[in-house]
Amino acid sequence: MSVASTAGDVTLSVNGVSKYFGGVRAVDDVSVDIPTGDIFSIIGPNGAGKTSLVNMISGFYTPNTGSIVFNGEDITERRPNERAQRGIARTFQNIALFAGMNVLENLMLGRHIHMKSNLLSACVYWGPNQREEVRHRARCEEIIDFLKLNDLRKQSTGALAYGFQKRVELGRALALEPTLLLLDEPMAGMNSEEKEDMARYILDVNEQLGTTIILIEHDMGVVMDISTHIAVLDQGTKIAEGTPAEIQANPAVIAAYLGTSH
Amino acid sequence: MDMCAVWYFVETTINGALIGLMYALIALGFVLIYKSTDAINFAQGQFVMISGVMVAALAADYGVPVVFGVIIALVFMIGFNVMLERIVLRPMIGRPVVAIIMATIGLAAFLEGLFPMIFGATTRALDLGIPNDPIIVGQVYLTPINVVGGAVALAFFGVFSIFFMKSRKGVALRAVADSHQVSMAMGINVERYFVLAWSMAGVVAVLGGLLWGSAIGVDNTLAVVGLKVFPVVILGGLESIVGAIVGGVIVGVIEAWGGTYIDPAMTQPWFREFFPFEGGGTKDFLPYLLMIVVLFFKPYGLFGKVIIERV
Secondary structure, three states, X not given: OOOOOOOOOEEEEEEEEEEEXXXXXXXXXXXXXXXXXXXXXXXXXXXXXXXXXXXXXXXXXXXXXXEEEEOOXXXXXXXXXXXXXXXXXXXXXXXXOOOOOEHHHHHHHHOHHHOOOOHHHHHOOOOHHHHHHHHHHHHHHHHHHHOOOHHHOOOEHHHOXXXXXXHHHHXXXXXXXXXXXXXXXXXXOXXXXXXXXXXXXXXXXXXXXXXXXXXXXXXXXXXXXXXXXXXXXXXXEEEEEEOHHHHHHOHHHHHHHHHXXX | OOHXXXXXXXXXHHHXXXXXXXXXXXXXXXXXXXXXXXXXXXXXXXXXXXXXXXXXXXXXXXXXXXXXXXXXXXXXXXXXXXXXXXXXXXXXXOOOHHHHHXXXXXXXXXXXXXXXXXXXXXXXXXXXXXXXOOEEEOOXXXXXXXXXXXXXXXXXXXXXXXHHHHOHHHHHHHHHHHOHHHHXXXXXXXXHHHHHHHHHHHHHHHHHHHHHHHHXXXXXXXXXXXXXXXXXXXXXXXXXXXXXXXXXXXXXXXXXXXXXXXXXXXXXXXXXXXXXXOOOOHHHHHHHHHHHHHHHHOOOOOOOOOOOOOO
């Protein structure tokens, strides 16, 4: 059933991780290898453990068993901020932009880990600091161009339409220049036009920036269209893994998921 | 209308507002910690007290110049707060808020006993070399310590806003205050910013201790100033720095009006007929009365973040 990963490298490998909340096995002995350059979708019914798995990858949960290896380094014990510094970025299921900051400030915050100036040297604006600021601003402008947020640069994020907020959140994650990007339901609550835009951006990020992407999404149409590989979770365990075509033909998946929800 | 009375009213209001800025300075320490770490710190007044006591005792008993005393107090308070965050509060992350409140109340009682034990309970003067003669502007007489206190507080707020708006650490601290989780996902070491927030609260406490100590003298009752923090921050909103300033000024002005107009009125014969008790002391409870009234209409304070929970 499971597909041997393509000939290329593996960016992330999740080895037999479990997460228990009291008696509830949110994630139970799941292993997946994410090939470099993939758009790897994780699907499953509500409560299947998708977000728990992403939280373990980004470091918000510590697994009860198993290990997580990123680019050959065991990061199971690493804290979320340390994982971000190693190149894992994420967006959240609910919009989690910094309120009271404008679009550009939110993106600049994503540059935080790449900035070197400290409080004392930052008091002197010119010289190396100015060059640093200009460099980071330039990077943010590239992202703004990329996501077509040009007109909204100085807008306060609270006032933006939902689809734009999601886009800014994607942009903030991109500002970290991640090699692995975790997208937790980036299209939830969007209309079909916004979904199409978002799918386009995800493909662009993957192709143009070469970022490996892990995607949690409920819209099967989008998932089947843009994923390279798909893993299916049900009640905390992995029941299938493969290409979109394989998943669509898999009887266990149809029974557990597609068959019941459609 | 009698011009003298008008000038007197202006004078009372300005002096009250200046004192209010000094309250705001202490409230700032409280707001900083609440905003960035979610901890409610009932010991901020005690921090102010111990810094004041340290500087005054070092000067009076050991002949340490005030400047060095201030440096020692700064180093001590920052060190103390960093240790406090590391040893007491960090293990309590994720525990109920009540547990953190009880810990800081315990800490307040402990500090209030410990410092008189070390330095003695006598009231000392804290002389910053600020003259006592009133500053006269037109017909308005201003108390120099209030003017200096208000100016220092304003200058500090200015530096503070620049720090929060412009510096990388300040922006990161705002992000941490907004959401610990998202900040971590952005690669921000949240604990390091907790330490920064507590250190800044320590610096604010030393400033407050100096200004208040030199205004009203230093002994362990200086901590009472910390109680005024509550009407100030509840008026302004627990997580708003602007709110702390506005709340501070309102409390200062209300207090001044109470002391100048309501207290003397209560000793008048016509008042005694209705209310046959000793008058006075309204300035001490008016801020709290106002706080209760504001809570009726704006439960999150004037500038507080309105939290809408979807159930």
